[in-house]
Structures are given as C-alpha cells and as structure tokens.
Amino acid sequence: MNVVIGSILIFCGVFFVVVAAIGVVRLPDFYARLHASGKAETLGAILCLTGLAVYCGPNQTSLKLILIIFFLLFANPVGTHVISRAAFRYGILPWKKRKE
Structure with a gap:
C-alpha cells in the first residue's frame, strides 16, 4: 500500500x-x-519528497525527508520574494499588454 500511495504522490x-x-x-x-x-x-518538490517518505516507511530516512520538506516550505517562498524584490529595485518592470 505504501508503494501505491508513494507512487501517486511522486x-x-x-x-x-x-x-x-x-x-x-x-x-x-x-x-x-x-x-x-x-x-x-x-x-x-514537496509532493515528491512526501511520496518518497511514504515509500520508505517510518525510519530515519523519512524523518530527514520531512525535515527537508519543512525547509523547502519556508525557504522557497522567501527566496522567490527576495528575488522579485531585488529585480523590482533593479528596475525590471512588470509586463504590460500593448494597446492596439
């Protein structure tokens, strides 16, 4: 059963x-x-890592994968925000549709 659920998540x-x-x-x-x-x-990435954790079952590897999931959950949105803010401050303007 773990193999099926893990495969679906992956x-x-x-x-x-x-x-x-x-x-x-x-x-x-x-x-x-x-x-x-x-x-x-x-x-x-979170779904893939969750699928791997389910596939491995309850062991030390699954615990490490869950820690990586929590890190990704907090780090990726913050990194995206920082990159977009730096781009806006650098002068990269958002795209606007041309008037015809």
Whole structure:
C-alpha cells in the first residue's frame, strides 16, 4: 500500500514540476515566470519528497525527508520574494499588454 500511495504522490509532484518548467518557458515576463516556478516547483518538490517518505516507511530516512520538506516550505517562498524584490529595485518592470 505504501508503494501505491508513494507512487501517486511522486507522479503528482513530477506533474507540478513539469508544469512549472512549462510556465517558465511560456510566460511573458520575469515576474510571471518567477511566480510559476516558485509556486508550482515548491508544491511539486514537496509532493515528491512526501511520496518518497511514504515509500520508505517510518525510519530515519523519512524523518530527514520531512525535515527537508519543512525547509523547502519556508525557504522557497522567501527566496522567490527576495528575488522579485531585488529585480523590482533593479528596475525590471512588470509586463504590460500593448494597446492596439
């Protein structure tokens, strides 16, 4: 049962990481790309690590994976915010749709 639940979580995590990669390629400006990578990649990584923790079962490796999950949960949003704030202060303006 752990294998099935772990595999589903890992598959969902990989899906969100792929969506984040597509968002980085397809979105029009720096801030939209940063938003896509920050949100979807964080969720994808957390789902993948949760799936690995479930797959491993209750042991020391799962505890380490849970600690990594908590670190990612706090570090990725803060890092995204710091990068976007630095870009805005540097002068990178958000994309605006042209009037036709």
